[in-house]
Amino acid sequence: MNIRNKNVLVTGASRGLGRALAEHLAAAGARVVGVARGEVELVAAMSAIRAAGGEAHAVVADVAAKDAVARIAGQAAALVGPIDILIHNASTLGPTPLRLLLDTECEDLGAVLETNLVGPFRLTKLIAGPMALRGDGVIVFISSDAATSAYPRWGAYGAAKAAQDHLARILAAELEGTGVRVFAVDPGEMDTAMHAAAIPDADRAALARPADTARAIAAMIGDPARAGSGARLEAATWGPAVTS
Ligand SMILES: NC(=O)c1ccc[n+]([C@@H]2O[C@H](COP(=O)([O-])OP(=O)(O)OC[C@H]3O[C@@H](n4cnc5c(N)ncnc54)[C@H](OP(=O)(O)O)[C@@H]3O)[C@@H](O)[C@H]2O)c1
Numbered sequence: 001m002n003i004r005n006k007n008v009l010v011t012g013a014s015r016g017l018g019r020a021l022a023e024h025l026a027a028a029g030a031r032v033v034g035v036a037r038g039e040v041e042l043v044a045a046m047s048a049i050r051a052a053g054g055e056a057h058a059v060v061a062d063v064a065a066k067d068a069v070a071r072i073a074g075q076a077a078a079l080v081g082p083i084d085i086l087i088h089n090a091s092t093l094g095p096t097p098l099r100l101l102l103d104t105e106c107e108d109l110g111a112v113l114e115t116n117l118v119g120p121f122r123l124t125k126l127i128a129g130p131m132a133l134r135g136d137g138v139i140v141f142i143s144s145d146a147a148t149s150a151y152p153r154w155g156a157y158g159a160a161k162a163a164q165d166h167l168a169r170i171l172a173a174e175l176e177g178t179g180v181r182v183f184a185v186d187p188g189e190m191d192t193a194m195h196a197a198a199i200p201d202a203d204r205a206a207l208a209r210p211a212d213t214a215r216a217i218a219a220m221i222g223d224p225a226r227a228g229s230g231a232r233l234e235a236a237t238w239g240p241a242v243t244s
Contacts, residue, residue, distance in 0.1 A: 001084075001085075001138060001221060001222050001224065002222065003025055003028040003029060003030050003085075003218065003221065003222060004028060004029030004030070005029060005030070005031070006025075006029075006030045006031070006084040006085055007030070007031050007033075007076075007080040007081050007082060007083050007084045007085070008022075008025050008030045008031065008032045008033070008083070008084065008085040008086075008087065009032075009033045009035070009072075009076045009083045009085070009086050009087065009123075009127070010022050010025070010032060010033070010034050010035070010087045010089055011035045011036075011063050011087065011088055011089050011090035011120070011123070012035070012036055012063075012089040012090030012091065013032070013034025013035060013036055013042065013045060013046070013089070014034065014036035014038055014041040014042040014044075014045045015036075015041060015045065015192070015193055016190065016192035016193060016194060016210055017089055017142065017187055017190060017192060017210045017213055017214060018034065018036070018087075018089040018090065019034075019045045019210070020209075020210035020211045020213065020214035021087060021089065021214045021217060021218070022034045022045065022046070022049060022056055023045075023048075023049055023052075023054070023211070023214070024211065024214040024215055024218050025085075025214075025218060026049045026052075026054030026055060026056050027052070027054055028218065030055075030085070031055045031056075031057075031079075031080040031081075032046075032049065032054070032055065032056040032057070032080075033056075033057045033058075033059055033075070033076040033079055033080055033083075034046050034056060034057070034058055034059070035059050035060075035061055035063065035072055035090065036058075036060065036061075036090065037060065037061070037062045038060075039058070039060045042058045042060060043058050043060075045058075046058040055080075057076075057079045057080065059071075059072055059075045059076060059079075062119075063090050063115060063119035063120065063123065064092075064111070064114040064115040064118070064119045065119075066122065069119065069122040069123050069126065070126065072123060073123060073126040073127055082130055082131075082134065083127050083130075083131070083137070084131070084136065084137055084138070085137070085138045085139075085140070085221060086123070086124070086127050086128075086131075086137070086138070086139045086140070087139075087140045087142070087217075088120040088123070088124075088139070088140065088141045088142060088164075089140075089142045090115065090119075091115060091116050091142065091157075091161075091194070092111070092112055092115045092116065092157075093112070093156075093157050093194060093197060093198055094108050094109070094111065094112040094156040094157060095108055096197045096198060097153075098153035098154060098157075098198060099153060099155075100152065100153055100155070101155035101156070104155060104156055108156060109155075109156045109159075112156040112157055112160050113156075113159075113160050113163070115160075116157070116160035116161060116164055117160050117163050117164050117167065120141065120164065120167075121167060124139060124171065127139075128171070128175065128180055131178075131179075131180045132175060132178040132179070132180050134179075135178065135179035136179045136180070137179065137180040137181070138180075138181045138182075138183075138221050139168075139171070139180065139181070139182045139183075140182075140183060140184070140185060140217065140220075140221065141164050141165070141167070141168040141182075141183070141184040141185070142184075142185055142187055143161050143164060143165050143168075143184040143185060143186045143187075143232065144157070144158070144161045144186060144187075145186055145188070146158035146161055147161035147162040147164070147165045147186070148162070148165075148186075154198075164184070165184050165232055168182050168183065168184040168230075168232075169184075169230050169232075172229040172230035173230060175229070176229065180229075181224055181227075181228070181229040182229050182230065183220070183227055183228070183229060183230065183231040183232070183233060184231070184232045184233070185217055185220065185232075185233050185234070185235055186232070186233070186234045186235065186236075187208075187213045187217070187235045188208050188213065188234065188235050188236040189202075189206075189207050189208060190207055190208045190209070190210050190213055191204050191207040191208070191209060191210070192210060195207060208235070208236065213235045216235040216238040217235060219238065219240075220233055220238060223241065226241060
């Protein structure tokens with residue numbers, strides 16, 4: 001898939017990986033709609049993309065809010081047209097410092113699931129159908145190694161990411177033959193606000209830069225042969241295609 005002139009919706013686009021994805025895809029010629037709750041940070045991020053010559057629009061909304069999801073899809077379509085590429089990147093850890101599961105309130109687990117699983121599901125329901133009718137589209141779920149490794153204190157987040165991975169796999173199976181490709185990506189450890197909140201004493205020099213991770217994910221979007229529907233990929237091991 002050529003990213004130029006594609007309409008892209010990125011959740012969590014005001015900072016970290018989402019902002020880097022918005023910047024990279026807009027620089028590649030996509031029309032980007034970015035979503036986040038914090039208006040000031042989101043508008044600044046989208047304005048910076050426009051100042052650099054790209055097209056980017058801000059939709060201030062909470063992906064976990066049931067009533068906001070139809071507005072996100074509607075505003076995005078009104079701003080750029082039908083969405084070709086949907087990237088579920090917005091995510092929450094739940095309360096930090098991270099807690100053992102038995103110390104986690106049920107309400108906190110529920111809130112993490114609303115942001116990391118149910119909200120993306122609601123948005124997918126609105127956007128994947130039109131993609132299937134057009135016979136073209138890509139849906140990317142940003143995952144985590146916490147989806148596959150049982151890290152103590154990462155229970156709510158890890159369970160939500162594991163469920164999101166499986167949701168992506170089942171969507172991919174159900175959408176087979178429609179032209180809609182669905183895959184999940186573990187971005188690896190990146191130097192972002194979320195990482196700092198989870199592991200404040202991490203060696204930041206050892207963490208990936210979101211811009212490098214965004215470049216790898218954009219390459220996956222453009223490469224259906226290597227990033228097929230139903231795949232779960234790792235940005236850290238995604239290298240250039242090997243040609244013989
Ligand atoms: N950083 C890492 O090392 C790492 C490792 C593995 C996986 N990941 C995954 O990579 C993705 C990006 O993480 P990151 O580190 O870049 O996070 P980040 O720096 O904390 O940025 C999160 C973004 O999501 C937005 N957001 C959060 N909750 C939202 C909600 N309910 N509705 C709308 N927007 C929301 C935030 O803006 P507002 O707060 O203003 O809404 C912000 O734009 C996430 O899916 C994360 O789970 C990260």
